[in-house]
Amino acid sequence: MSRGTTRERLFTAAIDLIAERGFAATTVDRIAERAGVAKGTVYYNFGSKSALFDALLDFGITRFAQRLRDAAAGLPPDAALDAVVREELAFLAEHEAFARLLIAETWRQGGGDWQHAALMIRERVVGAVADVLRAAVDAGLLRADLDVPTAASAVFGMVLVVGLDWRALQPDRPRAEVEATLLDLLRGRLAAV
Amino acid sequence: MSRGTTRERLFTAAIDLIAERGFAATTVDRIAERAGVAKGTVYYNFGSKSALFDALLDFGITRFAQRLRDAAAGLPPDAALDAVVREELAFLAEHEAFARLLIAETWRQGGGDWQHAALMIRERVVGAVADVLRAAVDAGLLRADLDVPTAASAVFGMVLVVGLDWRALQPDRPRAEVEATLLDLLRGRLAAV
Amino acid sequence: MSRGTTRERLFTAAIDLIAERGFAATTVDRIAERAGVAKGTVYYNFGSKSALFDALLDFGITRFAQRLRDAAAGLPPDAALDAVVREELAFLAEHEAFARLLIAETWRQGGGDWQHAALMIRERVVGAVADVLRAAVDAGLLRADLDVPTAASAVFGMVLVVGLDWRALQPDRPRAEVEATLLDLLRGRLAAV
Amino acid sequence: MSRGTTRERLFTAAIDLIAERGFAATTVDRIAERAGVAKGTVYYNFGSKSALFDALLDFGITRFAQRLRDAAAGLPPDAALDAVVREELAFLAEHEAFARLLIAETWRQGGGDWQHAALMIRERVVGAVADVLRAAVDAGLLRADLDVPTAASAVFGMVLVVGLDWRALQPDRPRAEVEATLLDLLRGRLAAV
DNA sequence: TATGAATGAGATTTCATTCAT
DNA sequence: TATGAATGAAATCTCATTCAT
Known part of the structure; x- marks a missing residue:
């Protein structure tokens, strides 16, 4: 099996398991088992459990x-x-x-490497939202004095929490409905009239 | 030292450590050490590590x-x-x-005990937001067909993420500024004109 | 059982086993087993396998x-x-x-902590031999220009190697005989006349 | 690269590493890495880690x-x-x-294979010293009742320990000085007058 | 002749929990 | 009410060896 294939199988297995139980509660044994490889293969490919996590976070x-x-x-x-x-x-x-996994492992403090991961989130995912907001400001669609980073964080967080609550509490609800509520909220269309 | 005092010291220590590393990665040893008591004292007061966590979550x-x-x-x-x-x-x-701690330990699945904790969050904290939204709908201030649970989740999540990003990335920024952006966003006052 | 007693039992067990197989080939499992304690007890008392070794070397x-x-x-x-x-x-x-254990684990190079251990040997054991030689020089019994450190190293090494060969190859030989040969050699009494 | 060259590179790498860390603590991975070949090459050329060690010991x-x-x-x-x-x-x-490597790996007991190696040292290296001593006894230069094996062991050990201490502690000292002290000691020329 | 991904047995280490004091 | 030495199950990690290429 090629190295690339093995790494991808391990990524998939690890993402599922870490999402269910969290990073610390997920054992390398189970990751290997779900990926269908030997435990040593995890270490051959990633060196350590936390290196696997870092790689996986970066990939995702x-x-x-x-x-x-x-x-x-x-x-x-x-x-x-x-x-x-x-x-x-x-x-x-x-x-x-x-x-x-993202929401559970991101907002850590002090823990050395985690800070780094947290910054990556901000820079890359929230950054994509911020870019769109900034373009809207430049186009005159949003207030020129908008606090773009905070607004981007707000939009990203709102969708993240709503999305997770939707999957956890009402998974059968059509996405369109959830989406509509989010877009209305975002566009200021909540008022009664 | 009174029982109450010991319990409070353990609460404080546990909150700090779990916030830094997560529940699973926080050891009873370190909790006791930071609280300045012996390890046995944790078990004398709470019975188990997860009972301490439950009590702490309930309290908070x-x-x-x-x-x-x-x-x-x-x-x-x-x-x-x-x-x-x-x-x-x-x-x-x-x-x-x-x-x-709340954001890191809440959105788990399958973990058995965690499901319970997650529901507590929803019912009690987000519930407080939902009650306010419902009252606004009843008063005719918001659309009658508003999806209240989703909106409550959105509002709660937006503030939560913005708040944590604020503390993590720009702790020196005055709260009033962050607050203003959030309220504007919520009230649909983002449009340029 | 008192902490002191446990540590001594672990010392004894570890010295025997490390002498037989060497440090790296001796497992913590076997040390604990021979000491009659659980494996975790080794870590409770010493923190790590190599810390146990350091303590044991210092003790010996x-x-x-x-x-x-x-x-x-x-x-x-x-x-x-x-x-x-x-x-x-x-x-x-x-x-x-x-x-x-001493001869097998002492003359290492580069390996960080081992250098330290090697110096301890020199300073403390060979140092005792050197002190005696220096006193003999001061008393006029040995040449004033004697290279004391080298001579001390030579005396120590000669006895060490002879002693180990004796135990390994001719353990039934009386100590007096081995001792006599060593003292003759040392006193320059080898010549035929 | 010829087979001979590969084997020599592996010898050199293995000697250096075993001298630094000991046989058990030296991994085949590191030997291969330092020799600049793949790990499989060690097995292709020597069959096993201990066969490499045996060959290397025999060679040296x-x-x-x-x-x-x-x-x-x-x-x-x-x-x-x-x-x-x-x-x-x-x-x-x-x-x-x-x-x-020689001093670290020789005086083992019970290790099965090591006993064999230890005997090789005795028979071949110390044997060379013993032969010279025996010739001196036969020539009437040394006492007829000299315990030749013990004396050979003493001479070999003295030089070995002094030599290693010299390299470890005073590598810049000229060999002639160390040599002179050893020969004086051996010839009984330590007395003050 | 050489490679290096994969393995799995076995090593080190961690840590929630117990219990005698 | 509190302690901390001891435990052992379960975790992380190592590494000699194999094998398809």
Whole structure:
């Protein structure tokens, strides 16, 4: 089996398991078992459990950010914002396990390497949202004095939490409904009249 | 040292450590060490590591929910929504470690005990937000067909993520600025004109 | 069981086993088994396998050096030299396992902590021999220009190697005979006439 | 690359590493890495880690013993003893890593394979010293009742320990000085007058 | 002749829990 | 009410060896 294939199998297995139980509670034994390889293979490929986690986080974040950028590419600013929100929700639904992992392992403090991971999230995923907001500001669609980083964080967080709650509490609900509520909220269309 | 004092010291120590490393990665040894007591004392007072965590979560959530309810109490619906957002942000700033713990340990699945904890969050904290939204709908301030649970989740999540990013990335920024951006976003005041 | 007792039992067990197989080939499992304690107890008391080894080396060297000093104490320089040689041989016979460990694990290079251990040997055990030689020089019994450190190293090494070969190859030979050959060699009494 | 070259590169790498860390603590991975070949190449050439070690020990000991015999060949007994000591010291200086390996891995017991290696040392290297001593006894230069095996062990050990201490502690000291002290000690020329 | 990904047995280490004091 | 030495199950990690290429 090629090295690449093995690494991907381990990624998939690890994402699922870490999402379910968390990083610390997921054993290398189980990751190897689910990937269908020997335990030593994890260490041959990644060196340590936490190196596997780092690689996996990097892999997932890169894909996530790229998805958001691709969704917005070429659209006018107002449509781009809707597209980014839609795409984030779609990604969460598709990669629910990774989303759980992201929210559970990201907001750490002090723990050395985790700080680094947290910054990666901000820079790459939230950054994609911020870029769209900034383009909307430049196009005159949003207030010129908008606090873009905070707004990007707010949009990203709102969709993330709503997405996870949706999957956890009402998984049978159609995505369109959840999406509509989010877009209404975002566009200020909550008022009664 | 009184029992109450010992328990409180253990609470504080556990919150800090779990916020830093996560529940599974926090050892009873370190909790006891930071609290300045012997390891056996943890077991004498709480019986087990997870019982300590449950007690701590219950304690924190009760306070958090009560703060949100108190903030909204007696206010007209529109002012109540602002007040709840303000209070959530204030609580996050005051109890940053607990907030990190909350976001890190809540969205788990399959873990058995964790499901229970997750529901407690939803029912008690997000419930406080939902109550305010429902009152606004009843008062005709918000659309009658508003998806209240989703909106509550969105509001709670937006503030939570923005609050943690604020503390992590720009701790010196005045709370008023962050608050203003959040309220504008919530009230649909982002449009350029 | 008191902590002191447990540590001593682990020392004894570890010295025997490391002498037989070497440090790296001796498992913590076997050390614990021979000491009659659980494996975790080794870690509770010493923190790591190599910390146990360091403690054990320090313990053994301290005893060894003290035995040599005590043997020479109060004797005139010429008798002191004989006494030190006799005592070194006696110690090797009594603590054969520790002697094997000493010779096997001491002359390492580069490996970080081992350098430190090697210096301890030199400073404390060989130092005891050097002190006796220096006293003999001062008393006019040995050449004033004697290279004391090298001579001390030579005397120590000669007795060490002879002692280990004796135990390994001819364990039934009386110590007196081996001792006599060593003292003759040392005193320059090998010549035919 | 020829087979001979590969084997030599592996010898050199293994000697250095085993001298630094010991046999058990030296991994086949590191040997291959330092030799600049793939791990499988070690197995292709030697079949196993211990076979590599055996071959290396045999190679080194053969050379060592031969050097001692060559140095003594054709000399009168008294000059031969000096020559053997000088040559041993020279060999240690040239092949310091091998000497460390020798002293570290020789005095084991119970290890099964090691017993064999230990006997090889005794028979071949110390045997060369013993032969010279026996010739001196036969020539009437040394006491007829000299315990030749013990004396050979003593001479070999003295030079070995002094040589390693010299390289480890005072590598810049000229060999002639160390040599002179050893020969004086051996010839009983330590007395003050 | 050489490679290096994969293995799995066995090593070191961790840590929640117990219990005698 | 509190302690901390001891435990042992279960975790992480190592590494000699194999084998398809």
